[in-house]
Amino acid sequence: MDLRTQMRRAAGYFADREAIVHGTRRLTYGEAWTRGVRLANALAELGLKPGERIATLEKNSVEAVDIYLAAAIGNFIRVPLYARNRRESHAQMIGNTGARLAIVDEALLPELAGLDAELPDLQRIVVRDKDYEGWLAAASDRDPDPPVRPEQYCVIRHTGGTTGKPKGVAYSHRNWLAICASFLEPAPKAQLGDAVLHTGPLSHASGFMFSPFWAVGGRNVMIDAFEPLSFLATLDKEEIGYGFVAPTMLNAIVAQPAAYGRRFPKLKALMIGSAPLSERTALKSAEVFGAAAMHSAYGQTEALVVAAMGPKDWFARIEGSAPLRAVGRPLADTEIEIRDPDGRVLGPNEEGEIVVRVATRQMDGFWNDPAETEKRLVDGWVRTGDVGTIDGNGFLYLLDRVNDMIISGGFNIYPAELENVIQDHPKVQAAAVFGIPHPKWGETPLAMVVVAPGTELAEQEIIDLVAERLGSMKKPSKVVVTTEPLPLSNVGKVLRSKLREPYWAGQERRISGA
Structure with a gap:
């Protein structure tokens, strides 16, 4: 076909x-x-x-x-x-x-x-x-x-x-x-007349959901731009059954008091991807949309979709696992391993780079770039550049990008881990953590925290929250509270590099030595 x-x-x-x-x-x-x-x-x-x-x-x-x-x-x-x-x-x-x-x-x-x-x-x-x-x-x-x-x-x-x-x-x-079909792998089967909402442009991840709904006689509904309450109104007016949303969108929705108490009887599945979702946002989103509509998918341009889960897994209590913090389990035809820098396969709950192999949904290589292909495609496996773990029940946890890892006093600190904790604070709408130079430790975490206008939030509240949840070693040394939105890439990911740059001005390297 x-x-x-x-x-x-x-x-x-x-x-x-x-x-x-x-x-x-x-x-x-x-x-x-x-x-x-x-x-x-x-x-x-x-x-x-x-x-x-x-x-x-x-x-x-x-x-x-x-x-x-x-x-x-x-x-x-x-x-x-x-x-x-x-x-x-x-x-x-x-x-x-x-x-x-x-x-x-x-x-x-x-x-x-x-x-x-x-x-x-x-x-x-x-x-x-x-x-x-x-x-x-x-x-x-x-x-x-x-x-x-x-x-x-x-x-x-x-x-x-x-x-x-x-x-x-x-x-x-x-x-x-094959990739388009995998986006709906954990979701209820799309049927004649079902509507999918494209919040982002068709050039982005939402575009993978266009042809599956066209193929079954569904409706592709597009909006110009995302705005929380307008998004909810469109779900209702157009009787939307499916959609793809980034975590930043859900963060904005759950911060709106008017989002709660609504009903979306036609909604079958919101596919959530592009970045990890905090536990608080996941639970609040389930309040808004109903847990049955919540579905998670993980992959990247180089290999899609490789892990996913529906609400029965996501909101379950499973001994030895924390599904609320996971991005899914490997799809049936997908191999996922966690490897150390030397390529050795690690065991359950050990942190390392996520590598994947799936015959029908991964790249053959980068277009016109053999050198980069050689780095990222090794013996048929795609090196994702993401750091994660797999537990004994097969749940995959995404910790961060290898390139965003902070090395502070010899310890590895993953910004996304801190961000998920900080975003559990009820006053926080969004957060970004990145490394800045430190004369003793080499690098130290800085947390950029977004709150609503007029909101008062003390720096020490965030520092104490992280220390309590993750330990003193991982707490940020500095917290910047702002009402300005975080800079996002074209695929909805926070541009930590843009936030980090001013703090490294004049430094020869973007990784500091102690």
Whole structure:
């Protein structure tokens, strides 16, 4: 099976059913598919050939669906870019993949303007402006029907780039379909008419949930941006059954008194990923949405999804385990090991790097980057760069990124562990912990804590909370209380590196020695 065949079949089966919702715009399967066919033909008229790359930069919209469908229909390789990214990152993604065309929302054009003159392979930037609909309507509505093989590439997604240049991971049609299906592995089966809410752009993790719902005759509902109460209102109004949310979104929702006491009878599964979720936020989220809707998934661009769990595991009391702090258990076809720096496999509850192997859902390597591929893909296993443990019952615990670990006086301190504890404080909306220089210990943790305007929170409260829960060795030496939101990457992860940088100004290294 390939993505084009799967989506074309559904377009025929469900031609008159509602497929796409964005604001006041609603399209049937037949209408959306015809737009996709027209765009595929219009891009071919510009010289784009099957197997060539097209970069896309957009927010959620009907037009974003156009290119999602058109790339599959024309057998083009879609290269999603991330809005509000640095121009240098856009150039790197486009240049590294050799994209021939780019298509961009008019509002986002300044992020790409002029790159067609700077990058040798980029021939043209197509702008979705006032002339877009006329250009689309003038194209043929005859399906071009190029040959497609399951092993051919259909998408190149890039890593978040929080620790260097973003790296491209190419997915074949076979990989893509397997990954999309794995996002719903722990959830109730999607059925005809079920609605999925895309809070983030289709270029992000939410995009993996588009084709599974298209395939079964569901509705893909998109919103422009996340706002807690608006999100809850959309769940109700559109009778949403499924959605993907980042922990930062749940933190914002549970902080709203108006979030409680509602009912969402159609909601079957909220998939939660991208970063660990604190115990307090998990329990508060269960109050808002009902525990039955809570599902966790873990993976990364290089290997998706590798561990997951539903509410029966997440909120269970299991001897020898703490599921509330876990990200899931390995999926049935997935191997997960914890290894030390020398590659030795560690036992239960020992901390080390998470390495994974799953034949159908992991990268073959980074696009055009053999050196980085050699570092991260070892004997068929993907080194995730994440630190974690697996307990005797198979629960996987994500402690942090290897690169974010703080070494203080010879002890390893994982920021995420402190963040989860700090976020249990009722006055805390979000927290980020990172290492700063210390003359005696080399490094020491600093906690950046976000509270609501007008909230008073003493630094010592946070220090004492961490010392009580994790021990004095791991307590932060400094706490900064702010009402400003934390900087986030394009995939919703806190940019600790951006917060850390001012404290290391003038230092030769970003890791200090005692």
